[in-house]
Amino acid sequence: MAQTQTGKLTITLDFEIGWGVWESDRWRVRESKGVYRELRPALRSFVDFLDSREIALCWATVGAMISPRRAEEFAHLPLAAQTHIARFLKQAETPTIEGRDLFDMVIAARTPQQIASHSYSHTRFNYPGFTAAMQTEDLKRARTALDLAGAASDAFVFPENVITGFEAANAAGHRVARTLPLITRHTGIGKLDSVLRRTVATPPLAQDSANALGIAEQSGSMFFNWWGRGAKLRRVMTERQARIGLDHAIEEDGILHLWLHPFNLTDSVGMADSIRTFLDYFVDRRDAGKTEIAKF
Numbered sequence: 001m002a003q004t005q006t007g008k009l010t011i012t013l014d015f016e017i018g019w020g021v022w023e024s025d026r027w028r029v030r031e032s033k034g035v036y037r038e039l040r041p042a043l044r045s046f047v048d049f050l051d052s053r054e055i056a057l058c059w060a061t062v063g064a065m066i067s068p069r070r071a072e073e074f075a076h077l078p079l080a081a082q083t084h085i086a087r088f089l090k091q092a093e094t095p096t097i098e099g100r101d102l103f104d105m106v107i108a109a110r111t112p113q114q115i116a117s118h119s120y121s122h123t124r125f126n127y128p129g130f131t132a133a134m135q136t137e138d139l140k141r142a143r144t145a146l147d148l149a150g151a152a153s154d155a156f157v158f159p160e161n162v163i164t165g166f167e168a169a170n171a172a173g174h175r176v177a178r179t180l181p182l183i184t185r186h187t188g189i190g191k192l193d194s195v196l197r198r199t200v201a202t203p204p205l206a207q208d209s210a211n212a213l214g215i216a217e218q219s220g221s222m223f224f225n226w227w228g229r230g231a232k233l234r235r236v237m238t239e240r241q242a243r244i245g246l247d248h249a250i251e252e253d254g255i256l257h258l259w260l261h262p263f264n265l266t267d268s269v270g271m272a273d274s275i276r277t278f279l280d281y282f283v284d285r286r287d288a289g290k291t292e293i294a295k296f
Helices: 017-021 026-032 035-053 079-091 100-107 132-148 166-171 190-197 231-252 271-287
Strands: 007-015 058-061 114-117 155-157 176-179 208-210 216-219 255-260 291-293
Touching: 007 100, 007 231, 017 026, 017 035, 026 035, 035 100, 035 271, 058 100, 058 155, 114 132, 132 166, 216 255, 231 255, 231 271, 231 291, 271 291
Parallel strands: 007 058, 007 255, 007 291, 058 114, 114 155, 155 176, 176 216
Antiparallel strands: 208 216
16 A cells, blocks of 8 residues: 655744834834734734644744843944834834733743744844844844743744855854745746746745755745735635645645744734634644644
């Protein structure tokens, strides 16, 4: 009898609230819509859902959002970044900045969740003047914040998916990092390639490799989200891509690696229902012995 294939699912959540966009004014737009305020009950409900299905995800957490902050906390960053962050801290509402209550919901889950680092300040690694030494200090501060919160981790997700600075990640003691999806379909027409990847193409399976520094790199498969014009259609196609991606992982005995942000639960129309529906699709196949969660 042929052996049953067992594909795997990994989901990483970039856990950042307003810290993910302190460089721009997007946090203001989301804040005005109540995205960060409404995240509290939405996340509580989502964690309860994960517990009810015994599902563990990976929460890549910005250290500053779970830590008490002092005036000198960002002195290791380029001056322009310090200025941006000071403005953000002065002008943003508390639910946009403070996320320890959200983090505590996650680590208190009955089904143990995995925690990773998403840096301390969420400064992108190609930010002007952000040197390797500064990057290393930022990542070490993030690891300390997670250690103090009782969630030590050597896994890392690059801020804004700017994949550079592995030397800093290595110096901070990280041994696993998420990288960008591979391109699996080429039409030779750039814009069409982009449209196909985000609508009908089967998402690529995650690829694992070890770089010269000994850090295990795992490529993502797709961003589980939709936005802007045509969001309703994007939602339908994203849901479809995730399902066929999981089926493909089962067929190939591979890993589907999705990612999103917790604030997408209140920022993206229908997200709470869509992610639950997809995870129930996963649970049906898990209970049939065809798939399982893979730790990042």
